[in-house]
Amino acid sequence: MIADPILEVEGLRTVFFTAAGLVRAVEDVSFTLRRGEVLAVVGESGCGKSITALSLMRLVPTPPGRIVAGTVKLAGRDLLAISEAEMRDVRGNAMSMIFQEPMTSLNPVLTIGDQIAETVRLHRKVTRAQAWDRAVEMLRLVRIPEPAQRAREYPHQLSGGMRQRAMIAIALACDPQVLIADEPTTALDVTIQAQILDLILQLQRETGTSVLLITHDLGVVAETAQRVVVMYAGRKIEEATVEDLFEFPLHPYTNGLLGSIPHLAAISGAVAERLQEIPGMVPALSNLPAGCAFAARCARADDKCNDVPPLVELRPDHIVACWHAGATP
Amino acid sequence: MAETYSRELHRAGADATSRLARFRLLLRRYPLGAAGAFILVVFVLAAIFADAITLLDPLKTNAPEKLLRPGGGHWFGSDVMGRDIYSRIIYGARISLAVSLGATAIGSLLGVAIGLASGYLGGNFDLFVQRIMDILQALPLLVLALVTSAALGPSLQNTIIAIAIPMIPASARVIRANTLSLREAAYIEAAQIQGMSEWRIALRHILPNTVAPLIVLATAQLGSAILTEASLSFLGLGVPEPAPSWGRMLSDSAAEYMRTAPWLVIFPGAAISLMVFGTNLLGDALRDILDPRQRG
Numbered sequence: 001m002i003a004d005p006i007l008e009v010e011g012l013r014t015v016f017f018t019a020a021g022l023v024r025a026v027e028d029v030s031f032t033l034r035r036g037e038v039l040a041v042v043g044e045s046g047c048g049k050s051i052t053a054l055s056l057m058r059l060v061p062t063p064p065g066r067i068v069a070g071t072v073k074l075a076g077r078d079l080l081a082i083s084e085a086e087m088r089d090v091r092g093n094a095m096s097m098i099f100q101e102p103m104t105s106l107n108p109v110l111t112i113g114d115q116i117a118e119t120v121r122l123h124r125k126v127t128r129a130q131a132w133d134r135a136v137e138m139l140r141l142v143r144i145p146e147p148a149q150r151a152r153e154y155p156h157q158l159s160g161g162m163r164q165r166a167m168i169a170i171a172l173a174c175d176p177q178v179l180i181a182d183e184p185t186t187a188l189d190v191t192i193q194a195q196i197l198d199l200i201l202q203l204q205r206e207t208g209t210s211v212l213l214i215t216h217d218l219g220v221v222a223e224t225a226q227r228v229v230v231m232y233a234g235r236k237i238e239e240a241t242v243e244d245l246f247e248f249p250l251h252p253y254t255n256g257l258l259g260s261i262p263h264l265a266a267i268s269g270a271v272a273e274r275l276q277e278i279p280g281m282v283p284a285l286s287n288l289p290a291g292c293a294f295a296a297r298c299a300r301a302d303d304k305c306n307d308v309p310p311l312v313e314l315r316p317d318h319i320v321a322c323w324h325a326g327a328t329p
Numbered sequence: 330m331a332e333t334y335s336r337e338l339h340r341a342g343a344d345a346t347s348r349l350a351r352f353r354l355l356l357r358r359y360p361l362g363a364a365g366a367f368i369l370v371v372f373v374l375a376a377i378f379a380d381a382i383t384l385l386d387p388l389k390t391n392a393p394e395k396l397l398r399p400g401g402g403h404w405f406g407s408d409v410m411g412r413d414i415y416s417r418i419i420y421g422a423r424i425s426l427a428v429s430l431g432a433t434a435i436g437s438l439l440g441v442a443i444g445l446a447s448g449y450l451g452g453n454f455d456l457f458v459q460r461i462m463d464i465l466q467a468l469p470l471l472v473l474a475l476v477t478s479a480a481l482g483p484s485l486q487n488t489i490i491a492i493a494i495p496m497i498p499a500s501a502r503v504i505r506a507n508t509l510s511l512r513e514a515a516y517i518e519a520a521q522i523q524g525m526s527e528w529r530i531a532l533r534h535i536l537p538n539t540v541a542p543l544i545v546l547a548t549a550q551l552g553s554a555i556l557t558e559a560s561l562s563f564l565g566l567g568v569p570e571p572a573p574s575w576g577r578m579l580s581d582s583a584a585e586y587m588r589t590a591p592w593l594v595i596f597p598g599a600a601i602s603l604m605v606f607g608t609n610l611l612g613d614a615l616r617d618i619l620d621p622r623q624r625g
Contacts, residue, residue, distance in 0.1 A: 059521055092523030099522075104515040109537045118533075119523045170523060 006210045007033040007056070007095075007178050012070035014048075014055045017063065023286045025051040025065070027234040033178065038204060038211040040225035040242075042218060042257070044282055048234040049214045053182045056212075057097055058087050075177060093123040096171040097180040100187050102164035106155035112139070112166050113151025116173050123174045138169035141206075142199060161192035165199065172203060179204070182214045197224055218261055222246060227317075230254050233293035234285055236311065240318040250320040252298050253278070292322070300324040355618065362614020368607030376422040385413035387420040387573045396590050406592040408582065414592065417573035418600050424574050425604060427485065428567075429554035432492035437547050439493070440500025441536070447501065448508025449531045459505070462498040470495045474557050475566060483569040492557050496550050503546050507539040541619050548612025552605035559601055575601050 014026040026048045033039045041049045054060045055067050058079060072079045074095055079087060091097075099105065107115060116135035120126060126134070132151070139147035142165040155163060164184065171179055181200060185193035201224055204211050213225055221228055221242065228245045230238040230253065238251040249255045259276030280297035283289060289296065295305035304323045311321045356363045375382065385403075391411030399406040405414035447458045465473065470492075478491035511517060512535070520530045559576025561567035568574045575597040582593035 057522060059518070088524045088526060090524065091521070092525075097522045099515070099519075101515045105519045107516045107520070107534050107538070109540075110534075118525075122524060122529075167519070170519075 004035055005032045006035045006075055007212070008071070008073040009052075009056065010071045010073070012052065012055055012067070012072065014051055014060055014065060014067045016065045018286065020284075021286045024234050024288065025285055026055060029070075029231070029234075029236050031229050031236065031239060033210050033212055035210055036204075036208050037227065038201070038213055038225045040213045040215060040221040040228045041231060042215060042221055042228055043231035044216060046282055046285070047231045048285070049216075049231050050182055052231070053097065053180050053212070053214050056180060057091060057095065058084075059091075089123065092119050092171070092176075093174045094176055095178040095180065096174070096176040097182060098164070098167045098171045098184050099182040100184070102160055102167055102187060105167050106163055108155055111152050111154055112158065116151070116166070116170050119170050120173050134173060135169070138173050139166070141172070141203065142166070142169045144169075160188055161195060164188060164192075164196050168196075168199065168203070172207065172209065175207060176209055178212060179209050180212045180214070183216070184213075185220065186215075186217070193220075200224070218257060230257070233283055233288060235293065235321065236319075237294070237322070238318075238320045239311075240315075240320075244315065244318050248315070248318070250314055250318065250325040251294075251322045252300050252324070253294050256297075294322075359614040359617065361610045362618070365607045365610025365612075365614065368603055369611060372422045372604055372607070373426065375419050376426050379419045379423060383413070383416040383419050385416045387412060387416035388571050389413075396586070396593075398590075399592050405596045406590070408578070408593055409586065409590075414578075414596050417578060418575070418596055421573040421575045421578065421597070421600065422604075424485065424568050424572055425555050425558060425601075428489055428492065428558040429551050429604075429608075431489040432496060432554045432558075433547050433550045435489065435493035436496025436550065437500045437543065440497045441504050441539075441543065443497065444501035444504025445508055445531055445536060445539075448505035449512060449527070449535065455505075458501075462501055465495060466498040466502075468495070470553065471557055471560055474561060475564065478561055478566045483566055485568050485572070488558060488561060488567050491561070492554050496554070499550065500543060500546055503542050504539050507542060508535050511535045511538055541616050544619055545612050545616045548608045548615065551608040551612075555601060555604055555608075 009032070010030050012026055012029045013024070016023040016025055029048070029052055031039065031041075041052065043049045051060065051065070056072050056079070058067070060067060067080060070080065074090065079090060079095075082090075106112070110118075113132060113135040116138050117128070117131035120131040120134045121128070124131075136147045136151050139150055144150050144162060144165055150158070150162075155166070158166065168184075179200075184200065185196050188196060197220060200211065200213075203209070211224075213220070215221060225242050227241050228239065229236055230245070230251065232253050238245070238249070238254050240248075240250075245254065246258065249258055256276060256278035260278065262275055278297055283293055283296065290308075291306040292298070292301070292309050295301040298305070300322075302324075307323075309321045309323045311319050312325070313319050314325055389412065391407070393411065394403070394407050395409055395411040397403050397407040397411075399414075403413050403415065405418060407413055408417070443458060443462070447455045468476075473495040474491045477494055478487055481487035481491060508531075517530060517534060520534050525534075555575075558567055558574065559579060562574040562576030563580035565577075565580070567576055570577070578597040579594060579601075582590070586593045
């Protein structure tokens with residue numbers, strides 16, 4: 001049941017020109033988001049996943065950043081080739097985004113309803129009253145109780161979870177084809193996290209929107225996504241279905257990530273298991289080693305790793321960039 | 330304070346949302362602000378109904394009745410030309426209000442436009458505009474107003490312009506500083522993500538968030554506009570004779586009659602102080618009230 005692609009990213013390369021030198025934040029990243037699917041992009045802080053998201057929206061702060069290569073095709077149209085005005089019409093309309101800070105992502109001086117209605121009026125030819133009705137409907141859709149009343153309230157009157165719901169309402173108000181969720185639950189309480197994830201999934205099924213979920217939390221990935229892209233130091237290093245990735249992680253970095261998740265048995269003391277850590281640190285993006293960026297932290301590394309490993313499809317639908325993929329360290 | 334306001338609003342009962350209840354609550358929460366508003370309202374009403382509440386023409390000289398003490402026919406006494414000081418104070422409120430409101434409105438409007446553009450566009454435009462603001466601000470308000478008003482010639486309109494121009498940099502600075510920090514706010518990024526144009530973001534999302542500091546500044550400027558007008562008139566450059574300007578009333582009498590006829594100085598001085606005091610009280614309260622986090 002391979003659906004047709006809605007978002008195709010090909011050879012995306014985003015760099016920052018900084019005082020410390022050229023920072024390759026996103027280096028030759030390609031992936032495809034299929035219609036109606038949830039694709040997770042996983043990686044540590046600073047691995048380029050958020051910059052990837054901003055690049056898709058063409059909102060990389062320029063200067064110092066710039067998208068220097070690649071194509072981003074939304075339903076066949078290359079977003080990197082259209083004008084800024086056309087791109088504005090895509091944002092919040094065909095493709096929208098929610099991000100980490102629900103506490104500060106809403107304008108404090110406008111009511112929730114106003115902010116949703118504004119986006120609707122921006123992209124749809126509707127009257128003020130129709131836009132307001134849509135806003136209330138969206139609040140109902142994201143399961144905010146008493147939506148008509150809440151719409152007239154200001155952001156400070158809502159809790160963090162409520163605000164993230166409101167952000168989701170804004171993002172989905174124009175029925176986008178693609179929703180980019182950049183760490184949507186990171187700033188929330190664990191119980192609220194689960195609610196918001198459930199909500200995103202339910203809405204995704206109801207509306208048929210494709211979701212690009214950016215996260216560092218493999219637990220979130222396991223619960224929500226169908227496929228996963230693992231990023232390290234600006235590059236895609238592994239891509240697989242969720243089942244394959246958790247079952248047969250091929251890249252030693254992915255292996256390390258999975259090993260660093262605490263298991264309940266270990267926590268309760270039933271099994272004497274130490275959490276694995278990945279030794280060393282993520283290399284600075286301004287000063288990447290010549291070969292495999294992970295080599296310095298990798299137990300499998302040898303001379304071969306002085307060359308950048310290519311992405312190879314080792315198993316069906318399972319791509320990895322490692323010279324020693326799958327080998328036991 | 331924020332908490333108690335909204336909580337009190339709740340406690341005020343079911344009709345708390347009605348305008349009257351809100352108004353009463355505001356009076357209770359901000360007694361000083363209410364006092365400031367009251368002072369200004371009194372002056373505004375006096376200015377509007379000056380004809381009805383004065384008996385004597387403020388411009389009519391009456392030599393036999395010169396320098397009379399307060400009381401009797403002249404509540405606030407009479408000046409060296411026998412003009413009724415009470416009438417002159419009341420009619421003078423018209424000039425003071427026109428000058429202060431006019432100058433503050435023009436100065437703030439231009440300042441907001443410049444500050445917003447400067448902060449939001451940034452780059453060389455910002456650099457250029459800020460240097461001009463530096464130049465304007467290097468000169469004290471009064472000196473700049475003096476030069477402008479001397480160049481334009483004395484009239485009510487020119488006085489307003491002369492006071493408005495030196496006010497521009499202050500509001501431009503405040504708005505620019507605010508815009509710079511707001512530009513980085515997450516909700517501005519969110520607005521971009523929703524596909525809003527730069528103009529829309531600047532006017533609808535940044536500007537409303539700068540209103541609170543602007544109000545405080547504008548009310549402070551209202552006060553200093555009154556003072557500057559008084560000073561200009563004191564120096565003979567403001568609103569020309571025979572219009573009853575508080576500043577000119579002070580200047581005409583300060584040196585000569587301070588000892589012999591102090592009411593010539595006390596009443597215009599008190600009027601100026603009271604109006605400035607009122608605007609400052611109101612400004613402080615408005616800053617709190619206009620913050621939506623403090624709205625119930």
